[in-house]
Amino acid sequence: MKRLFEKIGHVVTRAFLTAGEGTLLLRAIILQTPHIWKVRREVLDQMHVVLVGSMPLVIVTSVFVGAVTAVQAVYQMQALVPMKFLGVMISKTVFIELGPVLMALVVGSRLCAFYAAELGTMKVTEQLDAMTIMAIDPVRYLAMPRFWASVLMIPVVTIFADAVAVFGGYFISVMTLDISSGVFIEGLQLFYKHSDILGGLTKSVVFGGIIAMSGIFNGFHTRGGAEGVGRATMTAVVGSCLSVLVADYFLAIILFQIIFQK
Amino acid sequence: MSPEYNIPPPPRQRVADPRAFAGIAVEGLSKSFGPKVVLKDADLLIHKGETLVIIGRSGEGKSVLLKQLVRLLEPDAGRIWVEGEEIFELDAGPLMELRKKFGFLFQGAALFDSMNILQNVGLMLEEHTDWSTEKIHERACACLAQVGLSGSNDKLPSELSGGMKKRAGLARAIVMEPQFILYDEPTTGLDPITGDAINDLIIKLQRELGVTSVVVTHDMPSAFKIADRMAMLSRGNIVFSGTVDEIRNTDHPMVRQFIEGNSQGPLGAF
Numbered sequence: 191m192k193r194l195f196e197k198i199g200h201v202v203t204r205a206f207l208t209a210g211e212g213t214l215l216l217r218a219i220i221l222q223t224p225h226i227w228k229v230r231r232e233v234l235d236q237m238h239v240v241l242v243g244s245m246p247l248v249i250v251t252s253v254f255v256g257a258v259t260a261v262q263a264v265y266q267m268q269a270l271v272p273m274k275f276l277g278v279m280i281s282k283t284v285f286i287e288l289g290p291v292l293m294a295l296v297v298g299s300r301l302c303a304f305y306a307a308e309l310g311t312m313k314v315t316e317q318l319d320a321m322t323i324m325a326i327d328p329v330r331y332l333a334m335p336r337f338w339a340s341v342l343m344i345p346v347v348t349i350f351a352d353a354v355a356v357f358g359g360y361f362i363s364v365m366t367l368d369i370s371s372g373v374f375i376e377g378l379q380l381f382y383k384h385s386d387i388l389g390g391l392t393k394s395v396v397f398g399g400i401i402a403m404s405g406i407f408n409g410f411h412t413r414g415g416a417e418g419v420g421r422a423t424m425t426a427v428v429g430s431c432l433s434v435l436v437a438d439y440f441l442a443i444i445l446f447q448i449i450f451q452k
Numbered sequence: 453m454s455p456e457y458n459i460p461p462p463p464r465q466r467v468a469d470p471r472a473f474a475g476i477a478v479e480g481l482s483k484s485f486g487p488k489v490v491l492k493d494a495d496l497l498i499h500k501g502e503t504l505v506i507i508g509r510s511g512e513g514k515s516v517l518l519k520q521l522v523r524l525l526e527p528d529a530g531r532i533w534v535e536g537e538e539i540f541e542l543d544a545g546p547l548m549e550l551r552k553k554f555g556f557l558f559q560g561a562a563l564f565d566s567m568n569i570l571q572n573v574g575l576m577l578e579e580h581t582d583w584s585t586e587k588i589h590e591r592a593c594a595c596l597a598q599v600g601l602s603g604s605n606d607k608l609p610s611e612l613s614g615g616m617k618k619r620a621g622l623a624r625a626i627v628m629e630p631q632f633i634l635y636d637e638p639t640t641g642l643d644p645i646t647g648d649a650i651n652d653l654i655i656k657l658q659r660e661l662g663v664t665s666v667v668v669t670h671d672m673p674s675a676f677k678i679a680d681r682m683a684m685l686s687r688g689n690i691v692f693s694g695t696v697d698e699i700r701n702t703d704h705p706m707v708r709q710f711i712e713g714n715s716q717g718p719l720g721a722f
Contacts, residue, residue, distance in 0.1 A: 228579075312564075320562035323522050324576045324624075325551040331579075 212407050215329070219337050219406075222330040229335050236339030239304065244297045244347055251296050252351040255288050256280065256358025264367050273369055277377025280359040285386040286446070287438075289352040294397035294434045297347055299427045302405040305336055306426035309409025310419040318410070333410070337402040344398030345391045352390070385450035393441050397434050404430035457705040457718040462689045465495040470533040474500040475664055476521060476632070481530030482688075483516055490516050491527070492688030503658050503665040505675040507710065508685035509719060514668040515559070517685065518634050521666065522554050523547060534632075552580060555625030555633040555663075559640060561617040563609035563624070569596065570605040573624045580628065595623040599653055615646035619653065626657060633657065635667040639674045651677050672711055676700075684710065686719060 226233060263279045309332060312318050321328050356378070363369040408426035412418050470477040478496040482489075490513035498504050508514050519525045521532060523539050532539050534550060542550060563572050574592035577583055583591070596602055599619040609617060618638060625633055638654065639647035651674050658665050658678075669675050675682060676696055683693040684707050692699065692707045699707060709717030 308566075315560060315565075316558050316562040317564055319519070319524055320556065320558060320564070322524060323551055323554060323556045324579070325548040326575070326579050327548075 208407075211411075212403060215333065215407055215410070216403060218329045219334050222327065222334045223338070225330055226334065226338065229331055232331065232335040233339055236335050237343050240297070240301060240339050240343035241346060244300060247296060247300060248293065248347055248351050249354055251292060252289075252354035253358035253361075255292055255351075256284065256355035256360075257362040259283055259288065259355070260359040260362045260367065264363070264369070274373050274377045275380065276363060276369060277360075277374045278380045278382070279377075280363075281356055281378050281382070282386055284352050284355045284359070285390045287390075289348050289355060290390045290393040290397060291434065291438055293344065293348045293351050293394065294401060294438075295431055297344065298397060298401035298430055298434060301340060301344075302401050302426045302430040303423050305402065305405025306409040306412075306423045307419055309333075309406060310412030310422040313410060313412045314415055314418055328410070333406045336406055337399065340402035341395055341398040344401065345394040348391065348394040349387075352387070383450075385446075389445040389450055392445060393438065396437055396441060400433045400437060401430050404433065459691070459705060459718060462495070462691050463693050465497045465690065465693060467497065470531075471536040471538075473497070473533060474535060475502075476535075476666075477533040478517075478521075479531050479533075481517070481520060481532065482528045483513070483520065483525065484528055489688055491520075491530075493530070494685070494689050496683060496690050496693070498664060498666055499681075500664050501662060502680040503654070503667065503678055505667045505669060505679035505682045506685055507670060507672070507675055507682060509710070510670060512685050513688060514670075514685050515636050518636055518666065518668050521632075521634060522551055522556065552576075552628055553631045555628070555630035557618065557621045557625050557633070557635045557638055559637040561609070561621035563612075563617060563620055565609045568606050568608055569601065569612070569620050569623075572609070572620060573627050576624070576628050592623075592627060595627045596620070598626070598657075599623045600649075615642050615650070618642065618650055622650075622653060622657070626661065629661065630663060632664045632666070635665065635669075637669055637671075638667060639669065639671045647671065647674060648677075654678050672713070686710075 259280050260276065263276055264273075267273065267276065267279070309318070312332075318328050321331060360371075360374050363374050364371050404426045408422040408429070412422040414421075466479055467473045467477055470479065476496075476498040478494065478498075481491050481494045483491040494517065496517070506514050506517065516525060520527055521534070523542075526540070534553070537546075537550060539547065539550060563569070564575070567575065570589070570592050573595055574588045577588045577591060581588070593602070593605065596605065599622050601616065601619050601623060604612070604616065604620070609620070612620060635654065638650050642650065654665065654667065655678055657663065665678075667675070667678060679696050681693065681695055682699045683690050684699075685691070686706050692702060692704050694702065699711065702708070705718045708714075709719050
C-alpha cells in the first residue's frame with residue numbers, strides 16, 4: 191500500500207514538475223520574442239516546414255474528411271431534413287471542429303515528431319551544449335522560431351484544409367449523391383456566421399502553440415541515445431494529441447458558450 | 453592479498469585571492485549524478501597562456517569538470533573563477549559574455565548537422581557581431597584554412613570523416629579568437645596520424661593565438677606532446693599536478709599505473 195502511494199506521489203510530482211518546466215520554457219520563448227528579427231531566416235525555414243511540407247498530407251486528409259462528412263450527412267438527413275441543409279452541415283462541422291482538430295492531430299503529429307526528433311538528436315549529440323557554449327541561447331535560436339512558425343502557420347493550414355474539405359464535400363455530393371450544385375451552395379450560405387471560422391481559427395492558434403511546446407519541450411529534455419530520441423518523439427506526439435483533445439473541449443466551452451454566444 | 457600503496461594526499465591547489473588570479477581557479481568542486489560521485493572537493497589551477505592536460509580513466513569525470521568550467525553543468529558544491537569572475541554567481545547576460553571568451557571542441561565535434569561547414573564556423577560571428585556577410589565569410593574561410601579544411605565549405609558534417617569533423621569543430625572554436633580553448637578528447641577515435649595532426653594543430657593554435665588551453669584526454673602520447681602541465685583526475689579529485697617532466701618522473705602509484713598503462717595498481721583494472 192505504501193508503495194502504491196509512493197508511486198502515485200511520484201507520478202503527481204513528476205506531472206507538476208513537467209508542467210512547471212513547460213511553463214518556464216513558454217515564458218522563456220515569449221521573453222525571447224522581441225529578438226525574432228534576428229532569427230527571421232530560421233522562422234521562415236520553419237514556416238516552410240509547416241506549410242509547404244504538410245501540403246500533401248493536408249490535401250489528402252481534407253478531401254476525404256469533406257467527402258466522408260457529406261456521405262454521413264446525407265445518410266443521416268435522408269427523408270428527415272431537406273438536402274439544402276447539407277452545405278451548412280458540412281461547413282459548420284468542418285469550420286468549427288473537424289478542420290482545426292484534425293489538422294492539429296494529423297499535421298500536428300507530423301510537426302511535433304519532427305521538432306522532438308530534431309531537437310532531441312541535437313541534445314544527445316551535444317549540439318545544444320555547443321550552441322550554449324557559443325553564447326547562443328537555444329531557446330532564442332531554436333525554440334522561439336519553431337513556436338511562432340507553428341502558432342502562425344497551423345491556422346493557415348487549417349484555413350486551407352477547411353476550403354479543401356468543403357470542396358471535397360461539394361464534389362462528392364454533386365458527383366455521387368445526386369445533390370445539385372445550386373442546392374449545395376445555397377446550403378453553404380444558410381446560417382453562415384463569421385464566428386464559426388473565427389472560433390475554428392482561434393482553436394488552431396492554441397493548438398499550434400500546444401503542438402510546438404510538446405515537440406520542443408520533449409526534444410530539449412531528451413536523454414540517452416537513439417532510444418531516448420525515439421521515446422521523446424513518442425511522448426511528444428502522444429502529449430500533443432491528448433492536450434489538443436482536452437484543450438478542444440475547454441475551447442469549445444469558452445468560445446461557443448461564452449464569447450460567441452453573446 | 454592486494455598490496456598496499458602509498459598514495460599521497462591530493463595536492464592543495466588554491467590561491468589566496470582567486471579574484472586576482474588571471475587564469476581559471478577551481479575550488480572544492482563536487483558533482484554527483486544520483487548515487488555516483490563524480491567530483492569530490494576538487495581543486496585545480498589553470499594558469500593563463502598554458503596548455504593544461506587533464507588525464508584520467510574513462511568515466512572519472514574529466515568531461516564533467518570541463519563542462520563545469522563554462523557552466524554547462526552546475527556543481528553540487530564548489531566555485532570556479534575565470535579571470536577573477538565567479539562564474540556560478542553570474543546572471544545570464546554576463547555569463548553569455550564570459551562564454552564568448554571560450555572555444556570548446558567536443559569529443560564528437562558537435563557540429564550543427566543542418567548547416568554546412570562554413571555556416572557552422574560563421575554562426576557565432578553572425579550572432580555576436582555586426583559584420584557583413586562577406587566579412588563573416590572571409591573570417592570563416594580563414595579559420596577553415598588554418599585547420600587545413602579549405603575547399604570543404606559547402607560540405608555537411610555528415611559528409612566529413614572523423615578527423616575532418618574535429619578540425620571543423622576546431623575552426624568553429626577559434627573563430628571568435630577566444631582566450632580559452634577547451635578540448636574534450638580531441639584525438640579519441642582518430643587514427644594515429646590524424647590524431648597527431650590534431651595535436652600539431654593544438655600546439656600551433658596555442659603558439660599563434662596565445663590561448664589558455666585545457667585538454668581532457670587519456671591518450672598519453674598526445675598528452676605528453678601538447679602539455680605544458682598535466683593534472684590527473686581520479687576518484688573525484690586531482691591526485692597529481694605537475695609539469696610533463698614531473699609527471700614522467702613521479703613515483704605516485706596512481707600516475708605510474710596510468711601512464712604505463714598497467715592493469716595492476718591502485719586504480720584497479722575495471
